[in-house]
């Protein structure tokens with residue numbers, strides 16, 4: 001039987017009223033619901049709803065302890081480090097929240113392959129072995145062949161794990177990227193609310209909501225083993241997007257059981273021009289979402305980037321989160337020069353601007369170990 005696409009699931013959840021019912025249910029959660037959710041881990045869909053509700057704040061200590069225990073049980077006392085390497089900031093899209101949007105007045109640059117190698121070698125010399133290659137969407141500046149060559153180059157110079165976060169591709173193009181060595185594709189839906197999605201993606205190929213919604217299915221069909229999902233917190237309603245994201249993860253686990261799904265929690269802190277998120281997400285909501293995801297998906301990698309402050313990241317190391325970026329720059333060519341000196345225009349300002357050594361020290365202070373390589377080496381339960 002042909003696997004169903006997530007778009008079909010999305011339509012059925014909306015048309016049947018199941019999503020609306022779930023959101024309504026979330027408003028009526030009681031402390032008893034939260035307590036009973038904690039009795040049965042991995043939590044059910046109903047338990048997940050209880051854990052992301054405001055009421056759950058009253059049990060945040062117990063929820064955090066359960067998430068910490070589960071993270072240690074599944075991944076050991078480790079936190080994986082990765083770093084984004086920006087290849088190009090040219091983009092034909094115009095996402096309202098992004099400084100790479102084509103109407104933004106920033107200095108544009110696409111790294112040559114020689115420059116990609118210089119950047120990569122710099123990161124290797126600092127210890128990194130897990131890199132995320134990032135590029136805006138431009139078939140002229142960063143076509144699939146260029147991304148594939150960059151991936152192969154990263155593998156050649158010593159990266160063990162290479163992920164990409166770029167424009168989305170067809171199954172055949174993802175196969176080509178897989179053959180070049182791509183281990184993981186990150187594709188955030190941004191929001192599962194089609195109306196808001198269309199408003200914040202007014203032009204360019206990315207405005208095709210359905211195409212983006214089915215991207216993770218195409219990645220899996222191409223045989224790439226790891227897929228990163230997430231929403232851009234602040235765009236859509238917190239509960240609706242949280243429920244849809246959890247449903248998407250479940251869909252991937254059911255339809256493509258041989259793949260692994262990781263979950264990220266990017267949150268809008270700053271945006272170009274006068275763009276302000278309709279649904280800002282508080283620290284409490286973010287923490288609840290991370291803990292609920294850990295308790296719903298014990299084996300998924302949960303990632304927190306340098307978009308978040310040092311204080312919040314330090315709190316979350318090992319508390320559900322088991323992968324973080326460190327020392328990140330969000331512009332092409334930012335690493336090869338003197339550390340601290342930017343390259344071309346950046347995608348967004350980072351909040352946690354600590355050096356990799358400072359982040360490592362913060363992880364160590366939490367009684368955890370840092371790992372520079374592939375997370376698969378950590379997938380050993382500890383007793």
Ligand code: SF4
Nearest residue numbers: 091095098100101136
């Ligand atoms: S979010 Fe991605 S697609 Fe949108 S403008 Fe930025 S780089 Fe381009």
